Amino acid sequence: xxxxxxxxxxxxxxxxxxxxxxxxxxxxxxxxxxxxxxxxxxxxxxxxxxxxxxxxxxxxxxxxxxxxxxxxxxxxxxxxxxxxxxxxxxxxxxxxxxxxxxxxxxxxxxxxxxxxxxxxxxxxxxxxxxxxxxxxxxxxxxxxxxxxxxxxxxxxxxxxxxxxxxxxxxxxxxxxxxxxxxxxxxxxxxxxxxxxxxxxxxxxxxxxxxxxxxxxxxxxxxxxxxxxxxxxxxxxxxxxxxxxxxxxxxxxxxxxxxxxxxxxxxxxxxxxxxxxxxxxxxxxxxxxxxxxxxxxxxxxxxxxxxxxxxxxxxxxxxxxxxxxxxxxxxxxxxxxxxxxxxxxxxxxxxxxxxxxxxxxxxxxxxxxxxxxxxxxxxxxxxxxxxxxxxxxxxxxxxxxxxxxxxxxxxxxxxxxxxxxxxxxxxxxxxxxxxxxxxxxxxxxxxxxxxxxxxxxxxxxxxxxxxxxxxxxxxxxxxxxxxxxxxxxxxxxxxxxxxxxxxxxxxxxxxxxxxxxxxxxxxxxxxxxxxxxxxxxxxxxxxxxxxxxxxxxxxxxxxxxxxx
RNA sequence: UGGGGCGUAGCCAAGCGGCAAGGCAGGGGCCUUUGGAGCCUCCAUUCGUAGGUUCGAAUCCUACCGCCCCAGCCA
Numbered sequence: 001x002x003x004x005x006x007x008x009x010x011x012x013x014x015x016x017x018x019x020x021x022x023x024x025x026x027x028x029x030x031x032x033x034x035x036x037x038x039x040x041x042x043x044x045x046x047x048x049x050x051x052x053x054x055x056x057x058x059x060x061x062x063x064x065x066x067x068x069x070x071x072x073x074x075x076x077x078x079x080x081x082x083x084x085x086x087x088x089x090x091x092x093x094x095x096x097x098x099x100x101x102x103x104x105x106x107x108x109x110x111x112x113x114x115x116x117x118x119x120x121x122x123x124x125x126x127x128x129x130x131x132x133x134x135x136x137x138x139x140x141x142x143x144x145x146x147x148x149x150x151x152x153x154x155x156x157x158x159x160x161x162x163x164x165x166x167x168x169x170x171x172x173x174x175x176x177x178x179x180x181x182x183x184x185x186x187x188x189x190x191x192x193x194x195x196x197x198x199x200x201x202x203x204x205x206x207x208x209x210x211x212x213x214x215x216x217x218x219x220x221x222x223x224x225x226x227x228x229x230x231x232x233x234x235x236x237x238x239x240x241x242x243x244x245x246x247x248x249x250x251x252x253x254x255x256x257x258x259x260x261x262x263x264x265x266x267x268x269x270x271x272x273x274x275x276x277x278x279x280x281x282x283x284x285x286x287x288x289x290x291x292x293x294x295x296x297x298x299x300x301x302x303x304x305x306x307x308x309x310x311x312x313x314x315x316x317x318x319x320x321x322x323x324x325x326x327x328x329x330x331x332x333x334x335x336x337x338x339x340x341x342x343x344x345x346x347x348x349x350x351x352x353x354x355x356x357x358x359x360x361x362x363x364x365x366x367x368x369x370x371x372x373x374x375x376x377x378x379x380x381x382x383x384x385x386x387x388x389x390x391x392x393x394x395x396x397x398x399x400x401x402x403x404x405x406x407x408x409x410x411x412x413x414x415x416x417x418x419x420x421x422x423x424x425x426x427x428x429x430x431x432x433x434x435x436x437x438x439x440x441x442x443x444x445x446x447x448x449x450x451x452x453x454x455x456x457x458x459x460x461x462x463x464x465x466x467x468x469x470x471x472x473x474x475x476x477x478x479x480x481x482x483x484x485x486x487x488x489x490x491x492x493x494x495x496x497x498x499x500x501x502x503x504x505x506x507x508x509x510x511x512x513x514x515x516x517x518x519x520x521x522x523x524x525x526x527x528x529x530x531x532x533x534x535x536x537x538x539x540x541x542x543x544x545x546x547x548x549x550x551x552x553x554x555x556x557x558x559x560x561x562x563x
Numbered sequence: 564u565g566g567g568g569c570g571u572a573g574c575c576a577a578g579c580g581g582c583a584a585g586g587c588a589g590g591g592g593c594c595u596u597u598g599g600a601g602c603c604u605c606c607a608u609u610c611g612u613a614g615g616u617u618c619g620a621a622u623c624c625u626a627c628c629g630c631c632c633c634a635g636c637c638a
Binding site: 012013036037038040070072073075076126129130133134137138139140141142143144171172174175177184185186187188189190193195196197198212214215216219233235236237238239240241242261263268274316317318319320321322323324325326327329330332333334336340341345371374375404406407415416417418419448449450456457458459460461462524526527528529550551552553554555556557 | 564565566567568569570573574575576577586587588595596597598599600601630631632633634635636637638
């Protein structure tokens with residue numbers, strides 16, 4: 001209305017601008033959007049962008065968003081996918097309330113509208129084969145030719161269409177086409193197929209139908225039935241908009257929805273294509289749709305990405321009409337940002353190196369108080385047992401440290417986080433020269449991690465009491481594809497798969513508190529990264545997936561040194 | 564060579580005739596009981612190119628260049 005009453009919108013993009021204007025000008029009373037997945041695969045991060053857009057707009061403008069399954073092709077669709085999609089949308093934090101719909105709910109109405117079109121002389125049954133139809137369609141630069149069946153009488157069309165429904169004909173033998181314009185520059189207008197014969201069992205309607213409406217004939221009309229006001233889809237449907245409008249204008253539909261298109265999400269180092277994801281699963285390149293390396297919502301959930309991070313990411317990348325590829329670092333930033341604030345801190349040693357504190361009592365065990373999350377006072381502290389024999393990370397020791405290496409080395413003092421300062425006094429090696437144990441001394445005056453004399457070691461290490469450490473398996477994950485643009489420059493997509501996208505470490509150790517790790521809850525292993533207990537933990541072996549590493553400036557220094 | 568779109572920093576993206584937001588990445592510094600986090604700071608005299616209109620153009624006009632989508636009985 002005016003600047004006083006209008007709340008400052010937190011997000012703004014061209015779609016929200018249109019919705020706001022339509023509301024302001026009274027073209028609509030309330031906004032109604034919909035998220036319309038086809039249940040032929042699992043949802044991925046690209047869908048999350050669309051879900052956040054559609055449900056986000058409905059929430060921000062006080063409207064509603066429907067979840068509607070676009071289930072018009074029974075040969076590809078399965079109940080498993082329907083179930084997973086609902087779970088994923090809920091996980092992302094959205095609620096469709098009562099508004100769960102299926103295009104298949106409208107099959108009878110859609111059929112009647114097809115009959116309506118036939119009666120109006122605007123649709124006909126075509127006996128041409130699929131190949132012939134393709135040939136007759138013309139090319140991008142040449143107009144098409146009209147089918148010889150285009151001039152059938154209304155009566156004959158009605159009879160044939162009824163018999164198509166009755167199951168008298170074989171798959172592919174006939175189709176129903178809208179009669180529009182075989183010479184149109186827009187190929188979607190060259191008499192698009194609106195019904196095809198498919199003798200297949202539909203996940204919802206079973207064998208009730210053997211003819212199914214095409215996307216073009218089902219989508220807009222479904223929107224109209226549900227009184228969707230803003231039908232938001234991706235750019236590749238721009239060419240379909242005139243057809244979308246044609247059906248809406250030529251049918252007695254109950255409302256007038258409008259279609260708007262935005263650029264779909266692309267991400268570096270991965271691929272967001274249902275076709276390719278299906279192949280990764282079917283050909284065994286990954287362990288399943290929910291493999292933590294997959295960009296599916298079930299995959300990233302198992303990986304430990306929080307839903308809030310996904311929503312933040314969606315807000316961060318915006319919504320526009322220019323094709324774009326977002327660097328995956330942006331997603332990772334959104335995830336780290338949430339996890340830094342919320343994840344409990346724990347100690348875990350991935351590659352253990354034994355440390356013996358020679359001047360520490362043999363039989364003493366101290367319970368050290370350790371902060372659960374320095375970013376969140378409310379997270380409190382926990383007790384972590386400390387004793388004479390410890391494990392530290394092998395990477396945290398170097399016998400001959402280079403210039404910028406601040407961690408443990410012979411003669412050097414470092415802090416064991418929330419415990420004591422220790423100084424390396426001796427290095428023990430096996431016959432091959434491999435370091436197998438460090439002997440250290442500790443300063444009893446530094447309990448808790450600070451020295452009365454104010455001295456401050458350059459490094460702080462995480463540690464585990466050897467007697468109390470719990471064995472665990474840890475799975476390290478990295479980008480699914482090594483190339484930022486998989487399959488670019490003529491390469492085969494699968495050549496770009498990262499052979500090291502999954503590394504399984506079976507001899508890790510974690511602090512006792514992690515025995516109670518909740519599956520699906522992401523914690524930070526201090527100085528290492530974020531990790532999430534995997535469902536496989538229920539098999540007996542504690543198993544963690546690395547969600548993401550912490551940003552690591554030492555790794556950067558090393559990389560620079562290496563070149 | 565048909566139709567539909569899009570070009571603002573390495574990436575994403577605001578901007579809607581009044582003098583280039585913000586985020587990611589990157590550089591430098593401070594701080595630090597996580598080499599994390601945090602804080603400070605630098606990073607487009609220029610908006611695909613060339614003309615034009617205007618006191619004034621990323622914004623308006625013209626032409627050109629580049630990229631994407633469309634020839635499923637997929638969605």
